[in-house]
Each structure stands twice: as C-alpha cells, then as structure tokens.
Amino acid sequence: xxxxxxxxxxxxxxxxxxxxxxxxxxxxxxxxxxxxxxxxxxxxxxxxxxxxxxxxxxxxxxxxxxxxxxxxxxxxxxxxxxxxxxxxxxxxxxxxxxxxxxxxxxxxxxxxxxxxxxxxxxxxxxxxxxxxxxxxxxxxxxxxxxxxxxxxxxxxxxxxxxxxxxxxxxxxxxxxxxxxxxxxxxxxxxxxxxxxxxxxxxxxxxxxxxxxxxxxxxxxxxxxxxxxxxxxxxxxxxxxxxxxxxxxxxxxxxxxxxxxxxxxxxxxxxxxxxxxxxxxxxxxxxxxxxxxxxxxxxxxxxxxxxxxxxxxxxxxxxxxxxxxxxxxxxxxxxxxxxxxxxxxxxxxxxxxxxxxxxxxxxxxxxxxxxxx
Amino acid sequence: xxxxxxxxxxxxxxxxxxxxxxxxxxxxxxxxxxxxxxxxxxxxxxxxxxxxxxxxxxxxxxxxxxxxxxxxxxxxxxxxxxxxxxxxxxxxxxxxxxxxxxxxxxxxxxxxxxxxxxxxxxxxxxxxxxxxxxxxxxxxxxxxxxxxxxxxxxxxxxxxxxxxxxxxxxxxxxxxxxxxxxxxxxxxxxxxxxxxxxxxxxxxxxxxxxxxxxxxxxxxxxxxxxxxxxxxxxxxxxxxxxxxxxxxxxxxxxxxxxxxxxxxxxxxxxxxxxxxxxxxxxxxx
Numbered sequence: 277x278x279x280x281x282x283x284x285x286x287x288x289x290x291x292x293x294x295x296x297x298x299x300x301x302x303x304x305x306x307x308x309x310x311x312x313x314x315x316x317x318x319x320x321x322x323x324x325x326x327x328x329x330x331x332x333x334x335x336x337x338x339x340x341x342x343x344x345x346x347x348x349x350x351x352x353x354x355x356x357x358x359x360x361x362x363x364x365x366x367x368x369x370x371x372x373x374x375x376x377x378x379x380x381x382x383x384x385x386x387x388x389x390x391x392x393x394x395x396x397x398x399x400x401x402x403x404x405x406x407x408x409x410x411x412x413x414x415x416x417x418x419x420x421x422x423x424x425x426x427x428x429x430x431x432x433x434x435x436x437x438x439x440x441x442x443x444x445x446x447x448x449x450x451x452x453x454x455x456x457x458x459x460x461x462x463x464x465x466x467x468x469x470x471x472x473x474x475x476x477x478x479x480x481x482x483x484x485x486x487x488x489x490x491x492x493x494x495x496x497x498x499x500x501x502x503x504x505x506x507x508x509x510x511x512x513x514x515x516x517x518x519x520x521x522x523x524x525x526x527x528x529x530x531x532x533x534x535x536x537x538x539x540x541x542x543x544x545x546x547x548x549x550x551x552x553x554x555x556x557x558x559x560x561x562x563x564x565x566x567x568x569x570x571x572x573x574x575x576x577x578x579x580x581x582x583x584x585x586x587x588x589x590x591x592x593x594x595x596x597x598x599x600x601x602x603x604x605x606x607x608x609x610x611x612x613x614x615x616x617x618x619x620x621x622x623x624x625x626x627x628x629x630x631x632x633x634x635x636x637x638x639x640x641x642x643x644x645x646x647x648x
Numbered sequence: 649x650x651x652x653x654x655x656x657x658x659x660x661x662x663x664x665x666x667x668x669x670x671x672x673x674x675x676x677x678x679x680x681x682x683x684x685x686x687x688x689x690x691x692x693x694x695x696x697x698x699x700x701x702x703x704x705x706x707x708x709x710x711x712x713x714x715x716x717x718x719x720x721x722x723x724x725x726x727x728x729x730x731x732x733x734x735x736x737x738x739x740x741x742x743x744x745x746x747x748x749x750x751x752x753x754x755x756x757x758x759x760x761x762x763x764x765x766x767x768x769x770x771x772x773x774x775x776x777x778x779x780x781x782x783x784x785x786x787x788x789x790x791x792x793x794x795x796x797x798x799x800x801x802x803x804x805x806x807x808x809x810x811x812x813x814x815x816x817x818x819x820x821x822x823x824x825x826x827x828x829x830x831x832x833x834x835x836x837x838x839x840x841x842x843x844x845x846x847x848x849x850x851x852x853x854x855x856x857x858x859x860x861x862x863x864x865x866x867x868x869x870x871x872x873x874x875x876x877x878x879x880x881x882x883x884x885x886x887x888x889x890x891x892x893x894x895x896x897x898x899x900x901x902x903x904x905x906x907x908x909x910x911x912x913x914x915x916x917x918x919x920x921x922x923x924x925x926x927x928x929x930x931x932x933x
Binding site: 323326327328347348349351352353354355357359361362363364365374375377378379422426 | 823825826828829830831832833834835836837844847848
C-alpha cells in the first residue's frame with residue numbers, strides 16, 4: 277500500500293494554467309474525493325498521478341518515492357476512466373486481464389484473478405463478450421474490474437459513475453465504499469456529484485479553476501463550507517442564501533429577517549454593518565406555531581414531497597423565497613400562512629464581496645497548498 | 649415504408665442501366681477486342697458478332713508476337729511479374745515506414761511535425777515529369793537507374809504520402825484514453841502500439857494499403873524513364889505492341905484485360921472495406 281503526494285504541481289496548456297501550484301497528500305488507504313465543476317482540473321490531476329501526462333513543475337510521490345519522471349507503466353496505479361476506455365477489440369476477460377498480462381502472470385493465475393474480480397463486480401457471465409455487446413453498467417464494471425484486478429496500491433477513479441443510469445449509480449454508490457475499503461488501496465476519486473463525494477470520501481478536496489478551494493471531511497465541507505460556491509454545491513435542496521447586514525444588540529450579533537431579529541452564535545463581531553450573505557440549510561429551518569419567539573411569518577408557495585423528505589417553498593413578507601426541508605411524516609404547513617424558525621447555531625455567514633465564509637478556518641491557503 | 653410506383657421503378661431501372669452501360673462500355677469493348685484479331689477489330693462498321701479467338705492471349709503468354717513483318721519477342725509475362733513485384737514491395741515498404749510515422753504524427757506533436765507531414769504530402773503535388781529529370785541524373789550517378797531498388801524507392805513518392813495521411817487520421821480517431829489505459833495497466837509504449845493502436849487502425853491501414861497498391865500498379869511515367877525493358881511493369885510494357893507493322897489492338901486489349909484483372913479482383917473483394925475505410929477517415933471532425 278502506498279501514500280500519495282503532489283508537491284507544488286503546475287500544469288499549463290498553452291497559456292492556460294490548468295493546475296496552479298497544487299499540493300495535496302493522500303494517506304495510505306485513504307479515499308480522497310476530488311470534487312468540482314468541469315474544467316476544474318480534476319482529470320488532469322489524475323492523469324498526472326497516472327503518469328500519462330507530465331507536470332510542468334512540481335513533484336509526484338507514490339509511496340514516498342519520486343515518480344515524477346517515471347512512465348505510466350512503472351507507477352503501479354490502477355485507473356478507471358470516465359468514458360471507460362475499454363479496448364474495443366478484446367473481450368471483457370482480455371480487457372480485465374491486461375494488467376495481469378503486463379505482470380506476466382501465468383494463465384491459471386490470470387484466469388483466477390479475472391474471475392474473482394468479475395464475481396465481485398457481478399460481471400462473470402459477460403466475460404466472453406466484446407465491449408460493444410455490453411450494457412453501460414457492464415462496461416463500467418468491466419473498466420472498474422480492470423483497474424482493481426492487479427490490486428494496485430493506488431487507485432484512480434475518474435468519475436466512473438458518470439455515464440451510468442441513476443439506478444446503477446445509486447447501487448454502486450452503496451457498493452463502492454465497501455469494495456474500496458476491502459482493497460485497502462489509496463483511492464483518488466473524481467466526481468461532480470456531491471452525494472457521491474459525501475458517500476465515498478474520507479476527505480473531499482473541492483477544486484475550482486486549478487486550485488483546491490477546500491479540503492476536509494464530508495462533514496466539514498457540509499457544515500463549514502469555505503465559501504458560498506461550495507455551500508451551494510453541497511446539499512439538496514440547495515442552501516438558502518439571503519443578503520443581510522448583521523447588527524449588534526445586548527444579546528449579541530443578529531440579522532434581520534423579515535423584521536425578526538435572529539441571533540447568531542459564533543465569532544461574528546467584525547461583521548457588524550458589513551454586507552453579508554446568510555446561508556440557511558433547508559433542513560435547519562423548522563415550521564413553528566405562531567407566537568414562538570423569533571418566528572418568521574411566511575406564505576407557503578409550493579410543496580414537493582420527495583421520498584424521504586418534503587421540500588416546501590415559502591415566501592417571506594419581503595418576497596424572498598426560501599426552501600424548507602423536513603423529514604417525511606413530520607408535521608408541517610402545506611398551504612397558506614406559516615411561521616418558520618431559524619436555528620442561529622447552524623446559520624452560515626458569508627462576506628458578500630468575496631464570497632468567503634466568515635470565521636472559516638478551513639480555507640486552504642491557496643499558495644502554500646496544505647489545508648489547515 | 650417507401651412506396652414507389654411502377655413507372656418510378658421502370659425509370660429508375662433505365663437510368664441505372666444507362667449509367668452502368670456508360671461506365672462499363674470501355675471495359676466490355678476491350679474484353680471483346682481481346683478475343684478478336686486485328687482484322688475483325690479494324691473492320692468498319694464494327695461487328696458485335698464475331699468468331700472469338702484466343703490467339704492474343706496465347707501470344708502474350710508464350711511471348712511470341714506474330715506480325716506481318718515476322719515474329720517478335722515480347723516480355724509481357726515478365727512485365728506482369730514486374731508489376732506485381734514492384735507494387736507489392738513498394739506498398740510493403742511504404743506500410744513499414746508509413747504506419748509508424750503516421751502514429752508518431754498522430755500522437756506526438758513535436759516541433760515542426762505538421763511541416764514534415766505536409767512536406768511528405770507535397771510529394772504528391774509535384775508533377776512527376778518535373779521530378780524525373782533530376783532524379784534520372786542522380787540515379788545514374790548512384791547506380792540506381794534500372795534497378796528494382798531504385799524503382800521501389802521512387803514508388804514511395806506515390807505510396808508513402810497516401811498511407812501516411814490516411815493512416816494518421818485513423819490513429820487520431822482512436823481515443824487517447826484507450827492507449828493510456830493500456831499503458832497504465834503496465835505495458836510499454838511499443839506494446840501499446842502493437843496491441844492497441846495497430847489492431848484498431850487495421851481497417852484504415854488495409855484501405856490505405858489497397859489504395860496505394862492501385863496507384864503503384866497504375867504508375868507509368870516513373871518506370872518508363874527509370875527502367876529498361878526487363879524491369880518495366882505492364883503499363884510501360886504495353887508500349888511494345890505498337891510495332892513497326894502497326895498497332896496490335898488485339899494483344900493490347902488482352903494485355904489490358906490481364907493487367908487490370910489483379911487490381912479489379914482486389915478492389916472488388918475489398919470494395920466494402922475500401923469505401924468504409926476511406927469514408928470513415930474522411931468524416932472525422
């Protein structure tokens with residue numbers, strides 16, 4: 277098994293800097309999720325680690341060894357591609373067997389190796405098929421099997437669930453963590469799906485425009501997002517963001533929401549009088565009876581029952597729209613006038629100009645790399 | 649479902665027949681001529697009904713041409729062999745050199761790579777006659793005039809650019825990720841070239857090879873100037889039928905039939921392959 281480290285890696289294409297002085301380390305056996313929009317540099321980062329492209333600056337270490345100048349075939353990593361990249365002229369069996377072939381395994385060992393990983397991924401019955409005859413889900417599993425079969429110490433998975441249907445994606449999201457844990461490999465997993473990121477990652481690195489904006493556990497990213505952008509990307513329904521200007525009274529710092537003073541807990545002293553954005557997770561809002569202190573009067577606009585939760589769109593007296601989420605089966609207002617209460621502890625406050633969260637300790641120092 | 653009226657089908661049939669007759673007429677006429685003697689060929693008006701003779705073919709195969717002025721030795725079978733040998737070897741050499749070069753041009757953008765690739769293509773722009781004079785002088789100095797090696801070398805002007813450019817398109821069409829995946833699995837770049845790139849570009853390589861073969865086979869001018877009788881292909885050898893006692897139309901026709909048979913057979917056999925292969929390379933975005 278092996279740890280993985282990137283040190284001050286820079287990658288440019290023509291005049292465009294795709295990775296900007298990026299440093300990152302992944303502990304032995306850890307699953308790190310690279311999350312971010314297209315063009316953030318996630319795939320480039322994986323390819324640098326795999327050795328199919330070279331960095332312009334910086335070093336890459338696998339298991340403590342400098343691999344920067346080593347060709348892909350000597351790095352001993354396994355990789356699954358977003359577009360599967362199966363060899364179209366080979367059967368699924370031969371596809372999966374390629375890493376074993378490269379190790380000059382015996383025929384018997386090869387057969388045993390392929391069959392055991394195929395059984396694990398439930399594709400044992402299609403091993404004799406060419407990729408063209410496989411369904412998308414089978415292709416994806418074949419690609420995954422090929423990455424896993426050689427038991428590489430480092431596994432790079434480039435959005436492997438991107439091109440499969442929703443049902444299979446859901447299944448794989450449940451299966452993958454166990455599968456990866458069993459292997460004990462160090463995993464770098466790229467995804468654009470926040471649920472996948474939350475489900476699979478020991479830690480999540482949120483990337484944007486070639487830099488890591490935040491690095492932390494799924495819990496940290498969700499509870500303490502470094503900026504508005506990250507807060508918006510994680511969470512379904514999306515976080516409510518309202519423009520506010522905090523003030524101070526005897527009880528502390530508060531923001532005015534529909535003329536109701538909502539007191540915030542946290543070190544927000546410096547925010548008084550500044551233009552801010554308050555972030556309220558839909559599940560941190562509750563319907564309350566009229567007359568409850570600090571209750572905000574709203575009008576219910578629409579209600580969307582999802583399986584496990586009910587999302588209600590409400591409108592405040594000032595006309596701002598807010599989403600409220602509550603577990604299915606719990607009481608709530610379905611129409612007409614209602615009152616909601618805000619949990620001041622879970623509210624997030626962002627600086628409106630920069631978008632950074634106020635009081636965030638978790639922002640990565642963009643130049644020096646490592647997260648706090 | 650597409651419904652076509654009877655009239656439409658009849659008209660379509662007539663149109664198709666006209667096209668086929670127009671294009672097939674010369675070949676059919678030559679085929680008919682090859683079974684006639686010079687006298688029946690030159691009769692006016694031409695006759696569609698005649699007594700077929702195999703004399704032309706016998707003359708070609710035995711190499712004895714009987715004319716009014718006496719018996720003449722012709723090297724037609726030798727020429728046919730030269731054509732086969734020159735075309736096959738040229739295409740083989742061009743494939744050996746061109747396919748790896750095409751791969752390099754497709755996968756590695758190095759300084760000046762586009763310029764080199766274009767220069768190779770530009771060989772096809774130059775009129776052959778323009779190149780031939782200096783080439784003849786050089787070949788005489790180098791001792792390459794009238795040698796198979798010299799001819800095969802010159803034939804690369806025809807085959808190499810063709811193969812290079814067609815096959816390059818095919819290599820570019822293979823997603824780089826597929827090759828990366830093989831490298832990451834632990835294989836060298838050469839193994840990747842052999843086991844992934846070559847098989848996947850196979851149809852393109854076959855199509856390019858076939859096309860190059862046809863071009864090489866049909867070449868006339870290079871061999872006319874650079875080779876003497878015993879090294880000349882059929883295209884040049886056919887000149888021998890213009891004798892002092894007149895043009896031997898019958899033998900020429902028989903020679904044409906014999907010399908187009910290999911390429912025709914090859915083209916018919918690989919027709920689907922050829923069209924598919926060439927158009928696949930062409931529609932690439």
